[in-house]
Amino acid sequence: MRLKLAAVLVLLVLSATISAANPGGKGDDVRSRDCAGSFHASSSSNGISQAILNIEYPDEVYAGLLLEIHTSVESVEVSSNKMVGMALLVNSEGAKDLPANDGWEVITDPNGGTNNYVEISDSFSSQNIVNRTWTLRAPSNPGTYDLYLAVQHGSPDGGVAMTGISLANPVSVSEVPENLPRLSADWEPVNVREIGSKTVITLETENTESATVELKNGGDVITIPVIDNEFTIPAAVNAGVVEWRVILEGEGPTQNSPWFRLTAQEPGWEVDEFALYIQGIALLLLGVGAVILRRPKGGDIENKYDNTDVVTNQFEQTLAEPEPTPELQTSSSPPVPAEGLPAGWTMEQWEYYGQEHLDKLAAGEL
Amino acid sequence: MMISAGTFHVIFTELTIGMFALSGVAFLLCALQKGPESREAVAHWALLGGLIATPFAIISGVNAIPSGGIDNPLLANKLLLSMASSGLAIGVLIRRKFGGNVDFRHAGIGMVSVGLMLTTAGMGGEYSRGETLLFLIPKDTVMIFPIWASALLIVIAMVIIGKSTIEHRTR
Numbered sequence: 001m002r003l004k005l006a007a008v009l010v011l012l013v014l015s016a017t018i019s020a021a022n023p024g025g026k027g028d029d030v031r032s033r034d035c036a037g038s039f040h041a042s043s044s045s046n047g048i049s050q051a052i053l054n055i056e057y058p059d060e061v062y063a064g065l066l067l068e069i070h071t072s073v074e075s076v077e078v079s080s081n082k083m084v085g086m087a088l089l090v091n092s093e094g095a096k097d098l099p100a101n102d103g104w105e106v107i108t109d110p111n112g113g114t115n116n117y118v119e120i121s122d123s124f125s126s127q128n129i130v131n132r133t134w135t136l137r138a139p140s141n142p143g144t145y146d147l148y149l150a151v152q153h154g155s156p157d158g159g160v161a162m163t164g165i166s167l168a169n170p171v172s173v174s175e176v177p178e179n180l181p182r183l184s185a186d187w188e189p190v191n192v193r194e195i196g197s198k199t200v201i202t203l204e205t206e207n208t209e210s211a212t213v214e215l216k217n218g219g220d221v222i223t224i225p226v227i228d229n230e231f232t233i234p235a236a237v238n239a240g241v242v243e244w245r246v247i248l249e250g251e252g253p254t255q256n257s258p259w260f261r262l263t264a265q266e267p268g269w270e271v272d273e274f275a276l277y278i279q280g281i282a283l284l285l286l287g288v289g290a291v292i293l294r295r296p297k298g299g300d301i302e303n304k305y306d307n308t309d310v311v312t313n314q315f316e317q318t319l320a321e322p323e324p325t326p327e328l329q330t331s332s333s334p335p336v337p338a339e340g341l342p343a344g345w346t347m348e349q350w351e352y353y354g355q356e357h358l359d360k361l362a363a364g365e366l
Numbered sequence: 367m368m369i370s371a372g373t374f375h376v377i378f379t380e381l382t383i384g385m386f387a388l389s390g391v392a393f394l395l396c397a398l399q400k401g402p403e404s405r406e407a408v409a410h411w412a413l414l415g416g417l418i419a420t421p422f423a424i425i426s427g428v429n430a431i432p433s434g435g436i437d438n439p440l441l442a443n444k445l446l447l448s449m450a451s452s453g454l455a456i457g458v459l460i461r462r463k464f465g466g467n468v469d470f471r472h473a474g475i476g477m478v479s480v481g482l483m484l485t486t487a488g489m490g491g492e493y494s495r496g497e498t499l500l501f502l503i504p505k506d507t508v509m510i511f512p513i514w515a516s517a518l519l520i521v522i523a524m525v526i527i528g529k530s531t532i533e534h535r536t537r
Contacts, residue, residue: 268437275513276442280449282511282519287453289526291475292460 025083028109031117033087033094033150033165049164051076051084053149057169058258062176064140064185066107068258071149074129079154082124086110087117087150088134092165099147103139110134112191112241112263124153135189135258142175181208181250189260194267198235205229208248216243216259236264334358371429378423383487385416386451390480397473406468409476410459416483417455424448427490440493442508444486451482 052074061067071086078084088106089097099106099116110132111118122130139145146168153162176182184204193199203211203226213224213231224231226246233242243259333351341350342357350357360366392409395401424445428436436442458476466472489505492498498505511519 268433269439271436271439271442271508271510272513273436275510275516276436276445278513278516278520279511280445282516282523283446283450284453284456285520285523285527287450287455287479288457288460289523289530291454291457292464292530293526 025085025119028111028113028115028118030098030100030115031087032097033089033092046161046163047155049076049151049153049162051151051153051164053151053164053166055147055149055166055169057171061138061171061173062180062182063138063142063173065176065182066135066137066258069134069136069147070131071110071134072129072131073124073149073151075126076124076151076153077126077156078124079156081121081154083119083121083153084124084130085117085119085152086132087152089116089148089150089165090146092148092150092168097148099136102145103141104145104147105137106134107137107188108135108191108261112261114191133259133261135260138173140185142173144170144172146170177252179207179250179252181248181252181255182206183246183248183257190262192263192265193236195236195239195264196267199233199262201231201233203229203231203246205248207250207252209250211249212247214245214247233262239263239265371426375423375426375430378419378426379487379490381419382416382423383484385412385419386455386480386483389413389416390477390484393473393476393480396468397470397477409468409473410462413455413476413479414459417452417459420448420452420483438493439506439508440489442510443505444489444493446508447482447486447489451479451486454479454482 052072054072054074056070056072058067058069071088073084073086076084088099090099090102090104091097106114106116109115109118110120118132120130120132124130148166148168150165151163155162182205184206187204190199190201205211211226211229213226214221215224215233224233224244233244236242241261241263243261245259246257248255248257334354336350336354337358341347357366389409389412392401392405392412395405396409427441427444431437431441436445454475458472458479461472462468485500485503488498488500489503492500492505
């Protein structure tokens, strides 16, 4: 019977699939490839994605300056929620593969954050190409670097989680020309704003005599003047993304910055946290007080220190029996045999074990 | 490797909810006067265990919020509910310690405390997964008292606790 039960259990264990999917995703974050596997499964326990992955760089990439790269995911069959997790990495080994390990900085990810791993819901299919744009800051040291695009996604039948990674996409990072008009190395764009409020952005530039801002407005591009290194983007009436870039002119060649994305979103919910914590403490104390305010009724009390009844009984017993005999035995102990206690026994032992001794004698066990 | 506050929150939440749920079942048996004699001990000891884990669950939960602050009404309601539940639980344990009988009302308060804590956990599930079975609870509405009102409540509660404790001791 046990063997059959064990065989059934083993069969059940073997019938389980090895993938542990999170089909709803785990959210955008800074993740290495192994951690990115938490989107659908561990990277060592899933299928290989057939997606065609690519990264495109601008013609010139200067050390420490901002650049815009385009990633594409093509010919991929995904699960019904049409979600793909994309990670930008610097190697395919699953360790020390974050862009920051090579000096890259994600300024704006495709979802408006600053993560190297994002979850994208779009029309992924075997016929479509889904493009996304990332704004990065290049490493501060010139040289040749590799970037990889990795993906995690489900499969149409939902049974297997898939992972894939592109081939290495090398990019040459050059020394910055001395007179190149550019944005300062420590300047970063604003990524998020609230609906209904205009956004004033202050630029910090180097080797720049004049700057002009271009703003994508539907299919058109409008020009916004920059006065004292400041310009204003009009308020958004709906949630969405506007894109803008700055054209920098100076002694060196004119430079166009990447297209920066500014995401307008509903104002976040805010609360006075101090008031909230104080109210929490008040509720806690009020809860305690409300319960212990309900005092136990007289009959309910089980006071373990109240020995009144015991003491009263002892007094009554003492008064009723003024001269107790020294051989007074407890009611639970048997009478001492005529031949006396068994050899080596004390009276106290007899009180506890005497009856058991007599029972064994009667049963002939002794 | 650094363990995130979110992982600790899951651990302490499981501890808290497991023990509160056990306590709730035992209190239900106490209210019905059914089941083994150990039901009273189980109810109160499990409640104490859950209560010990609760502060760790609250602190790790607050630290696990991605934005670093309470930016969602669900989180505010979770905090208030868990504190109210903890208060009732502490009251139940103190009352029992002072010799209160485990009658229907006592067990009922214990179950209310457990219910509030389970509701808190349910709201956590909605916050992280966007799904819930708590359809009828207005989770997005937060009633925040002014600070002076909360302070007044604290004073009133302290007076009640002090008075009740003295009366219990003098009996």
